[in-house]
Amino acid sequence: MNYDVIVVGSGLAGLRAAIAAIHGGASTAVLSMVYAVRSHSVAAQGGINAALGNVDPEDNWKNHAFDTVKGSDYLADQKAVCRMTEAAIPTIYEMEHWGTAFSRLPDGRIAQRPFGGAGKQRTCYAEDRTGHILLYTLFQQSVRNKAVFYDEWMVIDLVIEDNKCVGLIAMDMNSGELKSFGAKAVIFATGGAGRVYGASTNALICTGSGIGVAYRAGIPLKDMEFVQFHPTTLFGTNILITEGARGEGGYLYNRLGERFMKRYASEKMELAPRDIVARAIRTEVLEGRGFENAYVHLDLRHIGEEKLNERLPGIREIGLKFAGKDIVSDPLPIQPGQHYTMGGIDCDIDGKTKVDGVYAAGECACVSVHGANRLGGNSLLETIVFGKIAGDHAADYIASRKDAVNQSLLKNKLDAKEKFVSDLQSSKGKEKVGVLREKLRSTMIRNVGVFRKLDEMKEADKTITELKERYTKISFTHPSRKFNLELLTAMEMETMLEIGHVITEGAIRRTESRGGHYRVDYPERDDENWLKHTICTQGENGEPVFSDSEVDISIWEPKERKY
Template sequence: MAQNEITHDLLIVGAGLAGTWAAMVAAREGVKDIGVLSKIHPLRSHSGAAQGGIAAALSNTRPVAGTGPRGPLEQIPPGDEPADSWELHMFDTIKGSDWLGDQDAIEILVKDATDVVYEYEHLGCVFSRTDDGRINQRRFGGHSAPRACFAADWTGHVLLHTVHEQALRHNVKFYSEWYCMDLIIEENVCRGVVAMNVLTGEIHTMRAKAVMFGTGGYGRAFGITSNAFANTGDGVAIAYNAGVPLMDMEFVQFHPTGLYRHGILMSEACRGEGGYLLNNTGERFMEHYAPEKMELAPRDLVSRSEQTEINEGRGVMSDGQGIFLDLRHLGREKILERLPQVREIAINFVGVDPIDAPVPIQPTAHYSMGGIPTTADGQVIADADGTPVVGFFAAGEC
């Protein structure tokens, strides 16, 4: 082996949920030598910032009879007609994409979702519970049934810790604070990466039989974003520089509840639990844009509606560039139980306690839906004809 050369059977770049889950599953399936490279500590990966929940059609809760789709939720007694299904989940996802989503990929996603949630539970993820002990579910934007499985408003944090512990249990080797600089691709075969140890500044060649990118999105390209400072699109840029074409880069999701001027995420759970969006007259303006789903319309619709209110002079704050998120009617007990992190963020960054006052928010760049093209199995595609880059895979937000 040459000096500064490291070899693995499988090398994963990125230690968020996509990368660490892949490492755990590969180890469990018998891959012996796995390395995971991350430019930050794995538990500081941006997956940990996901707050509100993970969607799966478990059908554990439903609106109380006679209260309408936005009424209070109750658990569904065993044996009753389910309120949700993978078909309904698939329809909501396709509709939420304005019919542009890859329907074959969406079908795989929604069918696998329930098994993945149960697997997280079996691995030790502590989900919030219904009174009879099942995984609790709440509404999310664009969902026609309560579908978001959650752990208070720390869902991503809990999921990331769970899967990281399992990867360590399977002896996965983590390279924390190592920076991927380039791909090694020879005759359309991926052989590894070039990486730098940030602590020492040493450059290393890291060779592997297969390389997977789980490097996250490019939200930091925007001035107002919910993304961590690490989300600079490195993996997407590295793949592009290596000759891999990118796709759908114009599709960037804006979340409607970013903290005013900061962009920090105020979880979807705020609206899932019943929060209101108000303009400077105190009006719940979503009745003009989505009278049925109101604040729980899909994120793009709510974000555009907020921006319309701002552009037409109905914004809040001194510059008129904000909207109010009002949680006061939820009550102190519910906010402390279901939205503790949201409350802490609002107090620390804008000095507002949502128990007592509405929180100023604005649309924030949130999720990169374009990036490296792959097959449904994550195999990176080299051209419009679908030619695979042998040994190169990608998953997650990149």
């Protein structure tokens, strides 16, 4: 099959990109591992930032941009941030005009709630199901625009010739067959790599598969060592408990009944940015003031049943179904968990990567608008704003590209991948891929987590090298390719090992603390040496090779970050 534009991934970024490409006149298909409405965007809870000024008439997009830059610990590119926060306002209105059922103020305008690291009350929301409501809107608009979907297809290789996009190779998960797709433009919108970690809030599908495909095709990754740990995930399952719970007035308490945030962010308290709150909770637990040496309490009881039902019904449901706790009468046991991949496929302000015709948008991309720490409510915004930008640019690009797609190259790549999968399936070792995956996850969360120590990271690096070796000795229970979870896991695992490697070595290399990356041995930010993006490409022997690139600080001068 041939299309002008293929979008990989069907979350918010992917669907918005597809709609833009269709509007731009491109024949467009969306390939996704899951049906569109199953994408991880659906799980976003608290909201989406835009300086509408509905609650706080003094707000404007420049305030939003500054909060974002400060929140990023000055690693975000400032012009890119401004582009996002200025576009935020028309983006929200467009979504609303497409039917998004935002929660409302008494006068009928879109409601906005306070969120972490924000100077104004600017997070638009739909109860605590904002991602779900937005994703359904874009899915519905995709139906309206007659988007072509390949549901349950896994992209496994990108085909490039003379630094130009030719297409990709993908597996139909239901039949197990591989197919090649010609496309002059490919937009990656495959989400983050949270499941490289244990204790992640992410959907099980967030294994970084798209990031891995781009990386193996020679496209650089950026800032991968910056991983966000969300302060409030449910103890046990690590299901997300939205920052909106604190935005609505929730308190954090330790075992001694102290609102301990006063020690870490005396002004912003529970609404300090996520990296700061996550470290505060870990510190309380490490210093013996947590419960069961593992968690603290998020207390919402004082907010009252009526308001909790109105603003946080999903959180009440999660508490009841997954922890047996009713937020009306019980505090929730919470701990930090892996939440967001700040880094990703290196792309510019238009979503373009170094390969002509290959774009990235959303969590899999690194523009960078989040820098070292993303503010809550900015990820949904990034997906829609940069999804549209990538889709628009891809449509323009294909209109300018007159050459025909090299079909014989596609065929050769398809044959090569066919052999790769057959070889993988016929390997005769004793290792179980699921066991290796658990080892990787437990290593990453333990050794490359909230607080990072050199010896622990080196141990993780060694473990990953060993796991890569053991990975060559995996075997399979079953030869079929049809919806074979073991095979799919094995293909994802190749990527997860690469990404774990890039995160770990990037974290070892960056000898400073900034945003989500905290080095116990280098506790200060070091602008002199490290105010720069980390760039990583795959070396000839598969090893990560690092370099740097400049951060755009043309608008605000970096300052110490205090809350």
